[in-house]
Amino acid sequence: MLQNLVVTAPVSAKKLAELEKAFAKVSFHPHGEGVDKATAEAADAWYTTWTGLPKSITSLDQVPNTKIIQLSSAGANDCLSHAVFSSSDAKDKIKVCSASGIHALCIPQYVLCNVLALYMKLNLQAELTRTTKTWQREGAIKEAALERGWSYTGSRALYGKTVGLLGYGHIARETARLFKAFHCRIIAATSNGSKRPATGYEMAGLGDQEGALPEKYFSTRDPAQLAEFASQCDVLISVLPSTPQTKYLFTSELFAAMPKDSIFVNVGRGDLAKTEDILHAVDRKDGLLGAVLDVTDPEPLPPNHVLFTHPRIIVTPHTSGSIEGYFDQCADVLLAQQESVKAGKGFINVVDVEKGY
Numbered sequence: 001m002l003q004n005l006v007v008t009a010p011v012s013a014k015k016l017a018e019l020e021k022a023f024a025k026v027s028f029h030p031h032g033e034g035v036d037k038a039t040a041e042a043a044d045a046w047y048t049t050w051t052g053l054p055k056s057i058t059s060l061d062q063v064p065n066t067k068i069i070q071l072s073s074a075g076a077n078d079c080l081s082h083a084v085f086s087s088s089d090a091k092d093k094i095k096v097c098s099a100s101g102i103h104a105l106c107i108p109q110y111v112l113c114n115v116l117a118l119y120m121k122l123n124l125q126a127e128l129t130r131t132t133k134t135w136q137r138e139g140a141i142k143e144a145a146l147e148r149g150w151s152y153t154g155s156r157a158l159y160g161k162t163v164g165l166l167g168y169g170h171i172a173r174e175t176a177r178l179f180k181a182f183h184c185r186i187i188a189a190t191s192n193g194s195k196r197p198a199t200g201y202e203m204a205g206l207g208d209q210e211g212a213l214p215e216k217y218f219s220t221r222d223p224a225q226l227a228e229f230a231s232q233c234d235v236l237i238s239v240l241p242s243t244p245q246t247k248y249l250f251t252s253e254l255f256a257a258m259p260k261d262s263i264f265v266n267v268g269r270g271d272l273a274k275t276e277d278i279l280h281a282v283d284r285k286d287g288l289l290g291a292v293l294d295v296t297d298p299e300p301l302p303p304n305h306v307l308f309t310h311p312r313i314i315v316t317p318h319t320s321g322s323i324e325g326y327f328d329q330c331a332d333v334l335l336a337q338q339e340s341v342k343a344g345k346g347f348i349n350v351v352d353v354e355k356g357y
Contacts, residue, residue, distance in 0.1 A: 005043065009030070015328040035057075040063055042065060044068070050079065066094050067093075069095070075241060102330050105203065106321060111292070123314060162184065163235045165189070166237065167189070173198060187215055187216050187229065189217070189226060195214070230250075241269055246271075250273040252281070255288070292314045
């Protein structure tokens with residue numbers, strides 16, 4: 001059982017009280033610094049932001065009893081780039097655990113609402129009413145849609161559309177569940193291309209525990225299968241992390257394989273696809289209806305970048321994972337860790353330090 005916890009994430013007083021009941025001792029440093037030598041040495045558990053251990057800690061000798069660092073993020077790149085993890089001993093001794101599972105609360109609904117926004121042209125209608133300050137008739141909306149490159153000037157329905165998930169972790173599984181409610185066909189592409197149950201932290205009532213929703217699985221390791229996957233997607237949603245294997249995985253050829261008027265959504269990492277390939281895919285004849293990008297390449301985008309003003313591309317500044325009470329929600333993963341340890345099951349959401357996720 002874990003005993004001494006150091007919290008460097010900004011949790012509420014209510015959540016801090018819950019943590020204090022679960023651990024023998026809790027030291028709270030919401031600004032991430034100011035952890036004294038004795039506290040760091042005694043700590044066997046840390047709850048931190050995505051950055052991991054404080055910068056003042058530079059070697060494993062300063063945290064000799066640490067067994068787990070529970071992050072408040074799904075990614076672990078920043079934490080693993082910390083000076084402490086330059087040591088192979090630290091990588092072996094300390095388990096870095098992600099908050100994977102928490103983002104099923106917010107990112108799937110972000111995806112659904114923005115896909116619907118493009119299907120219903122809500123972004124266009126909001127733009128027209130805001131700029132003209134007049135009641136826009138249907139004819140004016142259709143005319144504006146044609147001017148901005150929409151091939152169909154009315155609204156579209158999700159019913160019967162094929163929604164493809166590139167990656168099938170917690171976020172993708174809940175996204176699939178939401179789209180299934182609109183009677184969409186679900187397919188998925190994963191590294192091994194096979195069905196498997198969900199693992200790690202899960203929130204009750206969310207997701208697809210058994211991986212039963214996709215009608216078919218494809219392998220991202222097989223170029224032919226990946227191209228076939230892309231060719232079937234009316235809506236393609238990437239939730240892939242950034243790894244050497246996924247960098248620029250989605251090529252211009254794969255965009256070309258997507259059906260006319262399909263939508264590309266990226267809520268994983270921006271370096272999955274090159275920005276120029278996304279723009280070409282949207283702007284070419286018989287190309288995509290549009291794109292939804294919460295992550296970009298580069299990130300952040302420079303001022304006045306063309307993506308900001310493209311009429312059929314929705315760009316947000318990596319905010320799909322933000323939700324009210326975020327750090328409190330992520331602390332629930334740490335509480336689940338404590339229960340798992342008590343039950344003799346070990347840690348959950350353990351990051352592979354070589355893969356970075």
